[in-house]
Structures are given as structure tokens and as C-alpha cells.
Amino acid sequence: MQRLIQFFWDNAELVCRANGVFGKPFKAGRGVPQGGPVSPRIFNVMVDAIVREWLRQVLGDEVACSGIGAEIQVFLAAFYADDGLIQSRDPVILQSSFNILVKLFEHVGLCTNTTKTVTIVCVPGKIWTPLMQEVYDNCR
Numbered sequence: 034m035q036r037l038i039q040f041f042w043d044n045a046e047l048v049c050r051a052n053g054v055f056g057k058p059f060k061a062g063r064g065v066p067q068g069g070p071v072s073p074r075i076f077n078v079m080v081d082a083i084v085r086e087w088l089r090q091v092l093g094d095e096v097a098c099s100g101i102g103a104e105i106q107v108f109l110a111a112f113y114a115d116d117g118l119i120q121s122r123d124p125v126i127l128q129s130s131f132n133i134l135v136k137l138f139e140h141v142g143l144c145t146n147t148t149k150t151v152t153i154v155c156v157p158g159k160i161w162t163p164l165m166q167e168v169y170d171n172c173r
Contacts, residue, residue, distance in 0.1 A: 034078060041071050076115070083137045084112050091130040 049056040121127035
């Protein structure tokens with residue numbers, strides 16, 4: 034991964050565009066450009082490595098290799114690009130595993146955007162949505 038990034042920056046020339054007008058080419062020296070072909074691949078490889086390490090720490094080596102294990106009955110994680118789902122029936126396991134995941138992302142310079150983080154609590158037989166509440170209120 035480091036060689037890929039190094040090759041990219043050794044050979045890349047960037048050009049800014051504003052209102053359809055291109056500026057002068059320039060060399061940059063860090064990161065990956067947003068919208069470029071390299072950026073999503075590097076991000077996906079990094080997220081995959083982080084999630085596998087996180088699964089190893091939380092659920093063990095078998096799950097880290099295969100992505101699934103017997104623990105799926107009480108804990109589930111799914112990731113696609115920069116979106117992730119973590120669920121558990123045990124709030125202590127959920128919080129501790131989430132803390133580990135956040136620290137692993139911080140270790141590589143990525144921060145969890147808590148303003149985009151959503152929490153949903155589902156209790157069987159007591160799952161309410163605004164529409165369900167409206168129907169319930171109209172029936173009383």
C-alpha cells in the first residue's frame with residue numbers, strides 16, 4: 034500500500050478546476066485526491082484491515098479470517114465503504130467493541146463522525162415508528 038501511494042505521488046500532477054476553467058498543473062505531496070481512482074481502493078483496503086483486526090480483538094481469530102462465527106447470534110457487524118452496522122443484544126459488548134473500533138480508526142488517522150452516528154434500540158414486541166404511533170393514537 035505504501036509503494037502504491039509513493040508511486041502515485043511521485044508521478045501525479047494535479048490540476049484544479051473552477052467554473053470549467055483549469056488551473057496550472059502542480060505536484061502535491063500527501064493524502065489521496067477526493068474522487069480519484071486510487072482513493073476508494075486505498076480506503077477500502079484500510080477499512081478491511083481495521084475491521085478484521087477489530088473482529089479479531091472482539092470475537093477471536095476464527096471470525097477475523099472468515100468474517101463469521103458462532104457469536105453471530107449475539108453480535109453482528111457489516112461494513113460497506115464508509116458505512117457500518119454494529120449490533121448486539123448485549124449493550125456492554127456493543128459499547129466495548131465500538132470503543133475498540135473507534136480507537137483502531139483513530140490509529141490510522143480516521144475519526145468517527147458522531148453527528149452521523151445513529152443508535153436504534155429494538156425491543157421485541159415494542160418497536161415503534163412515528164407511523165405506528167400515529168396509527169395507535171388514531172385507534173384510541
